[in-house]
Amino acid sequence: MQIDLAVENDRITIPQYAMALAHVASLRSEDPFRKVGAAALDFDNRVIGTAYNGLAPGFQAPEGFWDDREGRQKFMLHAEVNLCSLFKRGEVKIIASTTMPCTACMQTLCAYGVKEIYYRDVYQASDAPEIAKTYGIGFERVTDYPLNPA
16 A cells, blocks of 8 residues: 555654655665665654664775675665664564565564554565564555655
8 A cells, every 4th residue: 555645734644754764764874776774663653763774883894895786785784673773672663664674674573563564665575565464564655755766
């Protein structure tokens, strides 16, 4: 389901708000091929944090590191994993990510008790839709939000 930009009271919806935050976080990613950002909101829709995909803190990539996309992928920390480092299980209701979580990240989000997940870009190699359905997690695509480059 795609969510349309809200016009009621000139306010964006909570999913749009979360996705705009995730988009801004993605701008910090150092990955030249896929910039992913994520945002977490609590049960009162307050921001818990934002994160993006990248290398472990303090790691300085050697020259040529970014040239080999396949070779460097195993070293990349996903935005959702970085985000989960900011909260405890049961503290987050909503996660927004600029890319659909991969299967492993979706499993992690389930383990953290996340209730709703919003994403912008489809990731075909992910079992996230099936996992969300099985666990009863809200799972929706949001493409209409402020700052979306599309």
